[in-house]
Amino acid sequence: xxxxxxxxxxxxxxxxxCVRLSRPGQSLLLIEDxxxxxxxxxxVASLKHLKLYVLQPDVEARGMKGxxxxxxxxxxxxGFVDLVAEHSSNQSWL
Amino acid sequence: MKKFMFVNRKPPYGTIYAxxxxxxxxxxxxxxxxxxxxxxxxxxxxxxxxxxxxxxxIKNHSKTYRALEGYDVEKLYVERESLAxxxxxxxxxxxxxxxxxxxxxxxxxxxxxxxxSF
Numbered sequence: 001x002x003x004x005x006x007x008x009x010x011x012x013x014x015x016x017x018c019v020r021l022s023r024p025g026q027s028l029l030l031i032e033d034x035x036x037x038x039x040x041x042x043x044v045a046s047l048k049h050l051k052l053y054v055l056q057p058d059v060e061a062r063g064m065k066g067x068x069x070x071x072x073x074x075x076x077x078x079g080f081v082d083l084v085a086e087h088s089s090n091q092s093w094l
Numbered sequence: 095m096k097k098f099m100f101v102n103r104k105p106p107y108g109t110i111y112a113x114x115x116x117x118x119x120x121x122x123x124x125x126x127x128x129x130x131x132x133x134x135x136x137x138x139x140x141x142x143x144x145x146x147x148x149x150x151x152i153k154n155h156s157k158t159y160r161a162l163e164g165y166d167v168e169k170l171y172v173e174r175e176s177l178a179x180x181x182x183x184x185x186x187x188x189x190x191x192x193x194x195x196x197x198x199x200x201x202x203x204x205x206x207x208x209x210x211s212f
Binding site for chain 2: 001013017020021022023026088089090091092093094
């Protein structure tokens with residue numbers, strides 16, 4: 001299962017709920033304001049049971065290119081499509 | 095037949111999400127699909143008894159949850175942690191639901207063919 005979060009963890013609890021309702025080995029893609037979560041080492045550490053991805057155009061748009069925690073995988077739009085296609089289902093934490 | 099899960103995480107009247115979710119649930123049920131409704135976070139407020147919208151000029155759609163049974167939508171799940179965090183119990187809800195832990199809910203979510211978020 002692919003989880004998708006598009007809100008900053010400082011603004012909503014979407015990421016928190018996603019973590020609570022995810023299972024080890026599932027994937028999480030951070031898009032739009034969700035990418036800010038990947039700039040915090042503590043937050044990224046709390047996500048280590050998941051395969052973590054950020055959408056690079058959203059990272060770059062927000063000037064966060066140099067601030068993403070090391071080891072977080074970046075994907076472009078085509079990579080986003082691949083992730084959706086690779087997983088049997090996805091859940092957007094609006 | 096596909097397994098559809100509708101995940102409701104918003105309170106009932108501040109946005110249109112709760113009402114729209116109900117509409118889509120009813121449409122999906124019409125197509126004889128396996129439908130589950132899940133209520134998490136502030137979504138549990140959608141099911142609270144005693145809603146009276148007379149003063150805000152919006153239709154009280156909470157009663158519609160009681161009609162779901164008539165459309166063979168009988169799988170309603172509420173996350174225990176979300177209820178507890180809001181000082182609510184199963185007795186405060188307008189319909190019969192199955193209360194699940196976060197872990198049980200995560201398992202159920204992983205079994206679905208389609209997950210729709212509201």
